[in-house]
Amino acid sequence: MAGLVPNRRSQRIEESMTLAITAEVLRLKAAGHDVVSLGAGEPDFPTPEPIAKAGIDAIERGDYRYTAASGKPALRAAGAEWLSATFGLSYDESEVIVCAGAKGALHMALDTLVEPGDRVLVLAPYWVSYPALVTMADGEPVIVPPAPQRGFVHDEATLARFADEHDAKGVIANFPNNPSGAVAGRDDVRALVDLCARRDMWIVSDEIYATLLYDDAKHVSPAAVPGGRDRTLVVNGFTKSHTLTGWRTSFLAGPAPVVGAAARIQSQVLGNPCTISQAAMLQACRDPMPAHTAERMRAFDERRRYLVDAVNQLPGLTLQPPRGAFYAMIDVRSICGARGLDDVAAARQLLERHHLALVPGSAFGAPGFLRASYAAAMESLEKAVLRLRTWCEET
């Protein structure tokens, strides 16, 4: 008898590289070092007061019991309206379910779509959990290497080649992208949808940063272009835009039979998403507070512009301006090449010698880059740039 043994599937799930970095940051801080961490994937602003208050009110009036596993009907209806008003997507209440965070929605979506052994295209740089989520759904992630020369948006020919070579059944798209901040334009989204239509592939579109856009960037959902709606599951919500991070809420939208099947899985593994958080999300749908959001975006944009200008002045580093989200991919290929380092070693040097935490691009399938989150105070960004300069000037 082997006793308790984790099964083969669980053994294929790797521990995230970001956790190791967080542990080291904590260790250095505990030892009294002034560590600057640009590793966080969470806005540094609080949940807006009216939204938090809706959660508090729910507790006070006793609205904390089980709900339907797919979420309260009023929230599903409000979600459909919000998706329509904000992104031009057309769903009715039966086509939107409430999940526990975008991560929960992605898990339900992939568990619903993936057949054992199906290959799923994961476009690098990718959010760290996609390969593991595909694996847990008994699929096989196929990583499409990053396209920095195209602003981290793949061309159709590359996607078609990977889809053909691997006989892919689906693709996970994420624009605005974590970690690159890339936003796919309408032509690229159309090309993706056309490819998927030709090959009868599904799309899981993670749009959790869809309202965090800069300059003239526009968010285009694959479900909003011709032929996209019936083969796309959309994941969206207020996690990043309104700091509903710890509240664990999201929407999964798509054709009713598919989201209905996802809701059945959710009913067995989760039950309902947190009732109190549903009240907060309902408030966010009814009043997404555009003026407040614009103010946040001004702050993010100021930091983004500072970081892009400052990093591009450092010897050996380049940074393409991100167009969405709050991440930037610093290109360290030239310094790494000259010093015989990889990005993981570069991140380790920066953390150990200069007490600056960045995430190696390898964690996202993009070696040669370091991800900086600018969901951080200006003062931290300024310190980070000074520390990066010292690292660049070292021999």
Ligand SMILES: Cc1ncc(COP(=O)(O)O)c(C=O)c1O
């Ligand atoms: C691209 C992307 N998708 C999903 C998530 C998870 O979001 P949630 O906290 O809503 O589960 C994140 C969080 O960092 C993310 O960056």
